[in-house]
Amino acid sequence: MVSFVPPASPPPSVLPAGLPPELRSLARDLERHGFRLRWAPPPLARAYGQYVPASRTLWVAPIAFDLGIGPQTFLHEAVHAVQSCPDGRLTPIGWRLSLDPVVRQEIGGILTTRYHHGSRLLEQEAFALQGQDDAVARLRIALKARCRPSG
Ligand SMILES: [Zn+2]
Numbered sequence: 001m002v003s004f005v006p007p008a009s010p011p012p013s014v015l016p017a018g019l020p021p022e023l024r025s026l027a028r029d030l031e032r033h034g035f036r037l038r039w040a041p042p043p044l045a046r047a048y049g050q051y052v053p054a055s056r057t058l059w060v061a062p063i064a065f066d067l068g069i070g071p072q073t074f075l076h077e078a079v080h081a082v083q084s085c086p087d088g089r090l091t092p093i094g095w096r097l098s099l100d101p102v103v104r105q106e107i108g109g110i111l112t113t114r115y116h117h118g119s120r121l122l123e124q125e126a127f128a129l130q131g132q133d134d135a136v137a138r139l140r141i142a143l144k145a146r147c148r149p150s151g
Contacts, residue, residue, distance in 0.1 A: 012040035018065035022136050023074055030058065033143060034150035035081050049073040051080035053088050072130040078139055079126040085147035092121045093142045097128035 015024055016039050027037055035056050042050030042059035048069065050059045058081050064073040083090040107123050129135050 012038045014039065016060075016062060016065050016070060018070045019074070020071060023071055026078065026136050026139060027074075029140060029143060030078060030081060032149055033085075033147040049077040051077045051084070053080075053084045053090065056081070056084070056088075075130040075135050075139070076126045079129050080122065082139060082142045082146055083122055083125070085143075090119070090122055092125055093146070095125055095129065095138065095142075097125070097132060099124055099128040100131070103127055103131075 015027060019027070031037060035058055038057055038059045039062060040059060041061045041063070042048075043052065044050050047059075048061050048064040048067075051057070052059070058074075058077045060070060060074050060077060064070040079093070080090060083093060104124070107120060107127060129138060132138065
């Protein structure tokens with residue numbers, strides 16, 4: 001009999017090593033506003049990241065960091081988290097961001113093939129933000145404006 005022994009992995013609440021300092025502090029800010037972060041495979045099979053509004057939980061799969069897209073995935077899902085404030089329904093933050101035409105075209109395909117939040121506008125914001133130099137600063141401002149600190 002051969003049994004499969006899964007490799008030891010850190011508990012899902014431990015920040016991944018591939019997360020830059022700026023994103024670590026954003027992660028703490030999100031937690032301070034009542035979001036739960038799980039550095040583990042999301043409930044949705046084969047997704048790199050997922051935000052679940054009902055439980056205010058943001059998931060980023062460890063494999064995203066192995067592939068080098070961990071930071072972008074985290075930023076993308078963090079946008080959805082902030083979009084869900086104040087009442088759990090996702091609404092656009094209202095950024096005016098330029099989006100690469102190629103990416104803009106790809107979003108159409110992504111919406112039909114993968115789970116996202118079903119709105120082109122919401123996805124455009126998430127994809128556009130993840131490519132901005134000032135992504136973290138913008139997210140932090142939106143987080144403070146829309147979401148309430150917990151506790
Ligand atoms: Zn999305």
